[in-house]
Amino acid sequence: MPSIGALLIIGLCLVSFLGNVAAVPLPEDGVVGPDEDGLGPSCTVIKRKEWRRLSKVQKKSYIKAVKCLQDKPAIAKATIPNSISRFDDFQGVHIQQTFSIHFVGHFLAWHRYYLAIYEKALREECDYKGAQPYWDWTLDADNFIASPLWDPVTGFGGNGVPAPADGSPFAVPGATGGGCVTDGPFVDMRLHLGPGPSLAGTSRCLRRAFSPWIAKTFSNTAKVNNALAQKDFGWFNKVVEGETNFLNVGIHGGGHYSIGGEAGDLYASPGEPVFYLHHANLDRIYWQWQSMNLPARLSDISGPIQMFGPITGPNVTLSFPIDLGPLAPAVTVQELMDTKGNKTGSGVLCYTYQ
Numbered sequence: 001m002p003s004i005g006a007l008l009i010i011g012l013c014l015v016s017f018l019g020n021v022a023a024v025p026l027p028e029d030g031v032v033g034p035d036e037d038g039l040g041p042s043c044t045v046i047k048r049k050e051w052r053r054l055s056k057v058q059k060k061s062y063i064k065a066v067k068c069l070q071d072k073p074a075i076a077k078a079t080i081p082n083s084i085s086r087f088d089d090f091q092g093v094h095i096q097q098t099f100s101i102h103f104v105g106h107f108l109a110w111h112r113y114y115l116a117i118y119e120k121a122l123r124e125e126c127d128y129k130g131a132q133p134y135w136d137w138t139l140d141a142d143n144f145i146a147s148p149l150w151d152p153v154t155g156f157g158g159n160g161v162p163a164p165a166d167g168s169p170f171a172v173p174g175a176t177g178g179g180c181v182t183d184g185p186f187v188d189m190r191l192h193l194g195p196g197p198s199l200a201g202t203s204r205c206l207r208r209a210f211s212p213w214i215a216k217t218f219s220n221t222a223k224v225n226n227a228l229a230q231k232d233f234g235w236f237n238k239v240v241e242g243e244t245n246f247l248n249v250g251i252h253g254g255g256h257y258s259i260g261g262e263a264g265d266l267y268a269s270p271g272e273p274v275f276y277l278h279h280a281n282l283d284r285i286y287w288q289w290q291s292m293n294l295p296a297r298l299s300d301i302s303g304p305i306q307m308f309g310p311i312t313g314p315n316v317t318l319s320f321p322i323d324l325g326p327l328a329p330a331v332t333v334q335e336l337m338d339t340k341g342n343k344t345g346s347g348v349l350c351y352t353y354q
């Protein structure tokens, strides 16, 4: 019987500020002017958009910024010695914290902060002018392969080359491909950390294993509506994260396992650039759920501190610390409850969704 850890590695792999400006109206695409940084009441609330609503030029500038992060030297070497780039820094922190940030009450808060810091790095270190885009996978649930996300020129490239089938009982149903990506901007990308929990330095290609069946089954509008219909945060969180089997991977697992490969690795999934668009969509759905009853839901938090419980153990509260290690200062869950909290004075975030 494999250990929980091994199960996670093999198959369930379920995983898995912003500028501030004067009070001028924000241009449609979230571009802010050059002298507009700092935080506080006047922070510019940047608008995160669905990938296909970006212009060609905006898509290219986002991908260019991601590649820029992959070329910038790491700053986290003290704790992640084999991190080569700023992009690796993010992946490394996720690998290190895997067992304390999934199937816990702060799963959504942690990933919300993680994304905001990634967005900040793109903007401040790589001259990206827009906001972090999201991927509304419900638009692709019935025709996953045809998604514009996989366009080799204006997207992230397509599936991995066919690889020998994973014969394990934990193989993702309907998986295709499995090997290195063969086109698009990340065809030559090297990953230096992972797979799984490994932080030993390696040099790996970006792998994908598209599963249209996973997308069709778990990434559809009915599943999103089911999450949005939950009456309290605890249930909302549970429905989003799903279970550790392929009968119910939740909308979180749906995005991860439909891409597969690196994205299907509970630990190392942020090595897939699309990870950040998938998690932005989960964050958007979280914000949408909160917005259905903001007075109550800006303070509704619960769920276990420890992975999978125990249900009798301590619960996450608003004062629970969210720690991104070398990536950013620690904050509390409270400071992450409002995506515009920096503007309203209740937190550190300054973005919204469109």
Ligand SMILES: [Cu+2]
Pocket (backbone or CB within 6 Å): 015, 016, 094, 101, 102, 111
């Ligand atoms: Cu994660």
